[in-house]
Amino acid sequence: MCEALWSESERILPGRDEISRVAETLEDSDPREILLWAIDVYGEDLTLSGSFGNPEGMVLLDMLSRITDRVQVFTIDTGFLFDETVRFREEAMDLYRLPLEVVGTRLSIEEQVEMYGPGMRTCSPDICCQVRKVEPQKKFLEAYEAWMTGIRRGQTADRADTPVVGWDEFFEVAKISPLVSWTSEQVEGYAREHNVPMNPLLKMGYRSIGCAPQTRPVQEGEDARAGRWDGMEKTECGIHVANGKVSRA
Numbered sequence: 001m002c003e004a005l006w007s008e009s010e011r012i013l014p015g016r017d018e019i020s021r022v023a024e025t026l027e028d029s030d031p032r033e034i035l036l037w038a039i040d041v042y043g044e045d046l047t048l049s050g051s052f053g054n055p056e057g058m059v060l061l062d063m064l065s066r067i068t069d070r071v072q073v074f075t076i077d078t079g080f081l082f083d084e085t086v087r088f089r090e091e092a093m094d095l096y097r098l099p100l101e102v103v104g105t106r107l108s109i110e111e112q113v114e115m116y117g118p119g120m121r122t123c124s125p126d127i128c129c130q131v132r133k134v135e136p137q138k139k140f141l142e143a144y145e146a147w148m149t150g151i152r153r154g155q156t157a158d159r160a161d162t163p164v165v166g167w168d169e170f171f172e173v174a175k176i177s178p179l180v181s182w183t184s185e186q187v188e189g190y191a192r193e194h195n196v197p198m199n200p201l202l203k204m205g206y207r208s209i210g211c212a213p214q215t216r217p218v219q220e221g222e223d224a225r226a227g228r229w230d231g232m233e234k235t236e237c238g239i240h241v242a243n244g245k246v247s248r249a
């Protein structure tokens with residue numbers, strides 16, 4: 001563990017203009033160097049999100065745990081997750097021993113159905129994602145200055161321009177994406193080399209795992225995210241899109 005990175009003296013956080021310059025500097029850096037930079041600059045004001053569904057998040061969790069056991073990890077539990085994901089989350093955090101906060105929503109599914117209608121029981125995308133993902137994350141991030149995620153540019157067209165670090169206007173934090181320039185092969189290679197545990201659904205044909213009602217396994221040759229919101233225009237839950245708005249193809 002690299003505890004020397006945790007300075008008790010007051011931190012001077014980079015301003016928005018400086019963040020753009022830092023992004024250029026870090027563009028060709030290895031993800032581990034980006035993690036070290038993020039921990040050094042933000043310390044206890046840094047948090048890592050993970051869905052416990054996708055390889056990228058697990059690889060980042062593994063990398064982080066080799067540097068420190070102090071960065072707060074959080075995950076959004078929509079109440080619609082696969083049982084496998086919830087069980088795997090517990091097993092994984094027994095292994096990694098970083099602090100985890102499971103962030104829930106203000107509404108139960110029943111209250112949501114009562115408020116917005118029966119479609120909300122089976123995944124009615126826009127409002128449901130807003131209530132169960134975007135709003136809880138916004139509230140959680142109020143206590144932090146920087147948020148790290150496992151997203152990659154190669155995952156979707158919406159993510160193609162993601163900087164290594166940028167200012168997130170909606171969540172009002174710096175958003176750091178250490179794996180942004182990695183390919184899926186690099187992620188898989190790291191996971192193999194370091195024996196990173198993975199959600200068991202990934203062995204059952206799922207390649208991008210979100211809420212159970214709108215996630216299906218994909219066929220050989222299909223895009224990894226083709227099984228998310230299949231048949232809908234929706235491609236993102238709104239967490240990784242500017243201004244927290246749900247992205248449409």
Ligand code: SF4
Pocket residue numbers: 078080122123124125126128129130132133210211213214237
């Ligand atoms: S993915 Fe579906 S079930 Fe999950 S929060 Fe969004 S709309 Fe609701």
